Amino acid sequence: MLVIRPITSRDLGALLRIAEESGVGFTSLPVNEERLAAKIAYSEASFALGDDDCQSGEQGYLLVMEDTETGEVVGTTALEARVGQSDAFWHYHLGSAVHSSPTLGVHKEHQLLTLCNDYSGVSELCTLFLSESHRQGHNGRLLSKCRFLFLAEFRDRFAEVVIAEMRGVSDTEGQSPFWSWLQKHFFDMEFPQADYLSGLGKKTFIAELMPRHPVYVDMLPKAAQAVIGQVHDKTRPALKLLTAEGFRWRGYVDIFDAGPTVECDIDHIQAIRESERLQVAIGNTDDGIKTMIANTNLQHFRCTLANALHRKGDLVLDRATADALGVKAGDWVRAIAFEKE
């Protein structure tokens, strides 16, 4: 069975392996043991905080997917309570400017990229990665969607708006057409290095070196223009999943690779609206439907996918599933039918 649980310091080796596997352009998982250990510590501290001590918003919840048969960690998924609280959080916003002179009969509409911190303080879905060996069945969807049960259950720890930064276009060598332009004019470093530095949290160089004035899109090389708001091929399924949940692109893109950032009001996320709190009953689930189920215990959070029978007010689980979730008959869980097949 695959179970999602909070990361612990014992998972450092596994996280390092996942970071190596994730490769270039995966900003939030830099191959840097010290940084990953700090991320784990930050997550452990966030899970340990009481509900009343979360005002700062400086919490991050890092979860791993474990194969309970082998004990192997096969993926990771995370949530940040509020971005941009202790540092600046950057985006480019794609807007328009009209240059119009009725007297001369000239009317031009331009697209502009403007550097901004508009998403400061929102919650973020981040760091989703599933090992190649386990990319099958519903695993990827489970790893992504479990975060909605988490958000729903621990709603007060999060902001009104939730975003997800999608990986932009880059090739196998890590060359990004959008970055190439920035690199040529403003930075003297390769995309992997810039991405790595920002992933380490060393972001002052962004404020120091990024173009200070809005950029007219028409003046960018065609290759750079073409990837604004476009996702990396491998990220297409993730974007599709979020779109189905209600996430939309509002013109915000990553400042390095121009990949889109999508957003949704927390209370409008489909899985959050549809999830239910139900009481556990133990029994036979042969006639059940595939259901994503999470317990309601923050520090011992568990989430999995299993057959379950939805009855009025309660949810029938088999013993193994209940054990994996650490729940017994009468306990509360949060659940949502996974697919209405």
Ligand SMILES: NC(=[NH2+])NCCC[C@H](N)C(=O)O
């Ligand atoms: N692909 C990147 N590494 N972009 C730079 C980081 C951007 C991100 N929004 C931040 O401010 O942290």
